[in-house]
Amino acid sequence: MVDPPTAKRLVQVIHDNLPAPVGERRPVHTIGIGVNGRFVASEVARSYCIAEHFDGEPVDVSIRFSNGLGGLEQHDGWSDVRGMAVRFHLKNGTGSDLIATTLGEFFVRNVDDFFKFSDTAKREPFRRRHWLLKILDFLQLKIPQRNPYPGETQAIDAGALRYANQHRFSQLGIFQVGLIGAPASYARASYHAVHTFWVTAPDGVRRPVRFYWQPVAGVRNIKPTPEPCEKYLFDELKKRLKRWPARFMLMMTIGEEGDTLDDCTKPWPGTRLRIAMGTLTLTEIPEGEDQATAGERISFNPCRLAPGIEPSNDPILKARLGAYEVSREMRGGCPFKWRADNA
Template sequence: MTEKRRRSSLISRYALIAVTIGATAGLFAWAGGWVHGPIGQQPLTSGRLIDAFEANTGPHPGFRRNHAKGVCVSGRFESNGNGTQLSRASVFRPGVVPVVGRLSAPGFDPTQEDDTAMVRSLALSFTLSHGEQWRTAMNSVPIFAVSTPQALLEQLAASRPDAASGRVDPAKMEMFLEKHPETRAFHEWLSSHPASSTFYDASYFSINAFKFTNAAGNTRFVRWSVVPDATYRPVAASAARDPDFLAHDLSKRLERGPVRWHLMITPAGPGDPTNDATRVWPEERELHRVDAGVLVIGRAESQIDGPCRDINFDPLVLPVGMEPSDDPLLAARSSAYAVSFNRRTREEALAAQAASNRR
């Protein structure tokens, strides 16, 4: 294939997945005032960004602004105590911790068909002693498409569908790729790792780095993942016959018993980036990862009235012994989640009040 044809193919394919990664990018809106336009213009805020998402994707009142389609899950984390060598967080002490979570795929439409999703996502809330919580939101891709809030803004603009055709403009995408070659790593990973056939045969990754401190006061930067007991299988074309196959398959599987993942913590080595979510750490880091225990999911329920409905899976809700890294996307995620949560819960309340008034 000539370089010109190869590049055209890349841009076209990237345009096709832009809806997916644009939706994933919605996780990483930035905190107010981080990005400023020309003098005289208002700073770009997470609220204005969410406004742009709503304007581009159509209203879906009462649903999350991203990962709108999902299923609540619940279970437990069985800690084996190994994690205490890295963090004094109580979640890593030997024992069992209740967990509520949500399995989903990126996207703004709660009615979208499952076979359109190229990424799976898992969010978890661990309820710890003394009122502490640990919340984490993970994707089935170990890296993210951009590393800064400004790059996110540019990506969203490039992946915005044309109002007339409903398609992404390849020329805009090409300009974005020229300016941000780091984005190719995300595209290439998706190209070589087809989406999993189920929710429970996918691995999920923290993407961002965090700082752990153990009881001795020693600190390490880490990333984590949850690795399934089930063997990964790529999604089959036949799955498209059921637009909701991910949730349906999960429910059937749980009738036979719970599903499990191992929580694996990977310490950074010297020189590993802690502030750039587009870069993977060297493979040899996995030789030193710590198996901290088993995540057990035994129940799935509708997101409409299930236990995950009112949880904001803010990745900065951390117990003592865990802190955010210097990754600028972490505070950004927290800000965007808050805006989405506040808007959808207000919409739910207004809808309930309107229904009550009609009675």
């Protein structure tokens, strides 16, 4: 865990780089929608992890889908990372959270990297890059800067690309951000929790694992729509859930000797064993005041974990514990009971 001043600074640098103040809202993933759902673990899940939500009993779940950008404008059609934050509600009134995005890997390894990245990737005026220079970028294996969307005058893309071109470890994450596109639906994207966690099996064996959500309807992107403030993701989800519940499989990849356990910029080999841990069914989208609670006041934390799951020593994961609490307090989000020993 980072000390309180560092946790505050982590949140402050995000606020400092916003296009405009967001008031009492999240400084990133500002635009989001709360959804209710139910999770049922697979037969095999309980033999890998003793956490309550893997015991096979149906568990109530709160989900918040979001666009990655910070700011009050909703640009669903822009190429952007999307978020899926999930709370499994446990019997004793506590919860276990799993926060994931459409990025397979993150772009910084630790807090120092994050501050340096934030210094370089500041918002700056968008400059169109000549097509000849873009070809040169491709030849040098650099991702060329995209053209601005109508109405987009400032962005962090140029600075992020400069950072990526100077820091090899960040390239996988930042290049994915550059190419990520826009999903056809929040229910048609896969979401990765990126960090390593340790899970304990009933026989006491502890395994390093990584989690991701796979949409049962399949992954589908649309061509990014450059219209300013294009909004479709909330309505699409509402219509979809009126017709039929949407489902995700929770997948757990098991690490092996030699796999990186504390660096979320590094992927694991694609050959690792993957276990289907269960199925999440999105059932309804709360309306009115209930939506305000489910979408805005709720606050997730990646280190809020049920007994049987522990955080790894990944410095980004540890830093998020404090940073998310600082942000929650700043925006008046709901505190939530949690075990003091899982920090």
